[in-house]
Amino acid sequence: xxxxxxxxxxxxxxxxxxxxxxxxxxxxxxxxxxxxxxxxxxxxxxxxxxxxxxxxxxxxxxxxxxxxxxxxxxxxxxxxxxxxxxxxxxxxxxxxxxxxxxxxxxxxxxxxxxxxxxxxxxxxxxxxxxxxxxxxxxxxxxxxxxxxxxxxxxxxxxxxxxxxxxxxxxxxxxxxxxxxxxxxxxxxxxxxxxxxxxxxxxxxxxxxxxxxxxxxxxxxxxxxxxxxxxxxxxxxxxxxxxx
Numbered sequence: 001x002x003x004x005x006x007x008x009x010x011x012x013x014x015x016x017x018x019x020x021x022x023x024x025x026x027x028x029x030x031x032x033x034x035x036x037x038x039x040x041x042x043x044x045x046x047x048x049x050x051x052x053x054x055x056x057x058x059x060x061x062x063x064x065x066x067x068x069x070x071x072x073x074x075x076x077x078x079x080x081x082x083x084x085x086x087x088x089x090x091x092x093x094x095x096x097x098x099x100x101x102x103x104x105x106x107x108x109x110x111x112x113x114x115x116x117x118x119x120x121x122x123x124x125x126x127x128x129x130x131x132x133x134x135x136x137x138x139x140x141x142x143x144x145x146x147x148x149x150x151x152x153x154x155x156x157x158x159x160x161x162x163x164x165x166x167x168x169x170x171x172x173x174x175x176x177x178x179x180x181x182x183x184x185x186x187x188x189x190x191x192x193x194x195x196x197x198x199x200x201x202x203x204x205x206x207x208x209x210x211x212x213x214x215x216x217x218x219x220x221x222x223x224x225x226x227x228x229x230x231x232x233x234x235x236x237x238x239x240x241x242x243x
Contacts, residue, residue, distance in 0.1 A: 002028040002056060004063050004076075005083035010036050012046045014072030020045055026065055026076050028054060030089065034067040034074055048074040058084060090116050096130040100139030113141070113155055122155050125162055126192070127211035127228070135159055147193060148214050148223070166193055166209070177220050177235070179203040195234065207234045218242075 004026040011019045024045065027035040032054045036046040051067040051074075058064075062078035093109030104117020108130055113122045122140070124130075129144040135154040145151050147166045154160040163185075172182040174195060181199040188194035188208065196206035212227035219240040222233055233241040 001030060001087050001089040003083065003085050003087060004028075004058070004065065004078070004081070006062070006078045006081040008036075008076050008078045010046050011075045011077075012073070018046075021079075023082075024076075025083075026063075028056060028065060032067070034065060034076075036074075036076060046074055046076075048072060090114065090119070097132075097134065097141040100134075106141065124155075130155070146211050146213050147209050148212075148225070150213060163187060163193060170195070170209075172198075174222060174234070176203060176205050177222060178205045183207075185209075207236075210234075210236075 006023065008024050008026065009019065009021045010024065022038050025037045032051045033049050034047060034051060034054060035044045038045050048067045048069055051069040053068050055066045062081050063084060064078065065076040067074045091109040091114060093107030093114065095105055096108045096113060097106040099106055099115040099117055099120065101120065102115065102117040104115045106113055106115055111124050113124060113130065125143060125145050127146065131142045131144055133142050134140060135142055138154060138156060138159045140155040142152050143155055145153060145162055147162065148170050151162060151165050153162045153165060167185040171185045174183045176183055176197040179197060179199050181197050181203060183195040184198050186194050186196050193209040194206050195209060197203040210225050210227050210232065212225035214223040215226045216224035218224050218233040218238060219242065220233065220235065220238050222235055222238065224231055224233055231243055
């Protein structure tokens with residue numbers, strides 16, 4: 001993150017044109033968000049979120065920041081500079097453990113777990129819960145994931161793959177309702193798990209595995225899952241499913 005401070009003129013062109021001058025702090029974030037703060041209140045006097053382009057010019061005489069997003073333009077020009085600094089920043093998240101490689105803090109931010117030290121990043125499986133126990137092989141946190149039944153797997157899929165565990169448990173467990181061939185557990189587009197007909201491409205029947213556990217059997221012969229939104233057939237469009 002780049003931080004500048006000084007006596008500046010700030011010009012914004014777009015939804016509401018305005019020009020202001022004062023001693024301000026200018027923050028240029030890694031995601032190309034530019035914020036201009038003065039001494040009053042919590043809201044910036046001007047800002048542009050995730051701009052299409054940001055240009056920073058800085059030398060011994062001062063600095064200038066120009067950010068543009070579509071037809072909106074934010075320009076800050078300094079008359080006198082008091083501070084100019086680059087500082088490291090990261091995503092802030094919920095602490096979930098300690099990195100086994102560098103002893104940095106692991107935090108859950110959005111759909112990832114990230115190390116604040118070495119900046120390693122691990123994508124989280126949908127609807128996964130990070131446990132307070134660690135993998136006996138690599139030391140990363142374990143995840144609790146429901147895909148047909150409850151699985152505990154390592155955060156790093158290279159250490160222990162959820163797909164392998166689910167495949168071992170449910171591959172050929174169910175029968176295609178259209179052609180009666182076995183349903184195979186495969187990876188679909190985007191990496192999510194799918195129960196697809198073994199007769200593909202002659203039969204294109206396939207169902208995404210929901211986040212939940214199998215608790216019953218539907219009248220169509222497919223499993224019924226208990227999910228966070230209630231019970232449902234593996235076939236989310238099944239007309240024979242009875243709640």
